[in-house]
Amino acid sequence: MNMNMTIPGAVVKDVRASLPRHKTLKYGRRKLTDIRSAAMHHSATKSGSPEAFAGYHVNTNGWPGIAYHFVVQKDGTIYWCNDLEAISYHVGNSNRHALGICLVGDFRTQKPTLAQLDAAHRLIQHLQVQIPSMKQVLGHQEYPGYAWKDCPAFPMIKFRSDYSQFLQKAVDKVKTPIQVPVAISMNGSMLSVSGFLQEGVSMLPVRAVANAAGGKVEWIEQTMDVRVNGKDLNEKVISGSAYAPARELAAVLGIQVEWDDPNKIVKLRGV
Template identity: 90%
Template sequence: MNMTIPGARVIDVRASLPRHKTLKYGRRKQTDIRSAAMHHSATKSGSPEAFAGYHVVTNGWPGIAYHFVIQKDGVIYWCNDPEAISYHVGNSNRHALGICLVGDFRTQEPTAAQLDAANRLIQHLQVQIPTMKQVFGHQEYPGYAWKNCPAFPMGKFRSDYSQYLQKAVDKVKTPIQVPVAISMNGSMLSVSGFLQEGVSMLPVRAVANAAGGKVEWIEQTKDVRVNGRDLNEKLISGSAYAPARELATALGLQIEWDQATKTVRMMKGSVSK
């Protein structure tokens, strides 16, 4: 699943969080997901590691309950595969994806950064998982009317999200960007690019770092250079993306395009023509 979200920072902690030694969450198809469930941690602070430890050690669950945790600074932590049927909304677990904002919103307010990140995350997930059409608060699921979670008005959240989504749609000036996977010397990178008007655009710094290239930012002209070579880059939310073949040339790499998997394969050697 592509988790490159423009304007948001996503940290993948799926492999590092505490897990139960023997128990594992069940699995589902992405098409089983019908809604995003919003939670608050009910703690004034916290981390995915702390929540996972509590859920595993104290509750005896297979792992952390949430699929995503959003810190107060807006950083999104990816905690479970969407396909994991984690424990967060009881009998609705099979069809819900859990998003937790850190904080006790009975006495605090979500930060602007958290709400912005939540909006960006939901918008991204609804593109990746088209069946996830609805957004509910924990207390709106059957059997949880008694629970004050996420403890902020979901009606207002959905209204604000609708306005946010409309603004995002209004800003779109380019064709739909199709996600592109990246392979470097046979290993898949954790980042992705996108197809735009038939051209594969790749994240410059991530690809250059993986290939051992040198990246320079020229402040005066707002340009990016790789190994001293200028690129026709595009800046998106502060990150530079460049055409795959230009980037490969600057890095001295061969490049192949796998149409079936939408993957750019880059390898050491002479650049193909």
């Protein structure tokens, strides 16, 4: 099955056709609905590549191909290594129901990079949307028969907690609030854009206001954050546009803000 592997904020490289494979052996196949969990691994090597892992698994272990479905490099690049339907060898008797994700590194002595963890979170989120049956995220050592194995050698309780926060942040960024429109003026001149009131807080369009005030706006793709003049904001992303609290935005832009309640106008001054 050809699945969409375009993951916002992540680089995915499909290497399924180029990795070393056994000349005669092939992995068994399953239905996507057979997949119940994502199995997290570390490579137990300080560096490495899908090609190197595949070569070892085929030539040394005699397996049909690389053990993992995905390999995540330290820079966050995700390599797609096996069809999701492939029953590859990575968690023994649980192989039929598990999808293998390997982060490159020996996490007995190293730590996963922030880029790796972010990429892993994005990958799992994407897969869980396309494979609803994949509800669990487990470490290798959490599968039956592997309690002895120190893999992935980073705390899975924290990984799952961080993943839950990642999911909540993604939901918060696309959630549409109840909007009461507000007008915006800059030094007495009305801007052509508007903001809205949310729970008593005036939310203003970040880029339009920053441009009017001469500020610098950056979109941080990996964390889905907006920065103005190098500072993070508590923004909401709605239909592709970022909105931030008026007073917070004014503070980073170095301008004054005043609220005209009767006319529902946010008045900005100081440019």
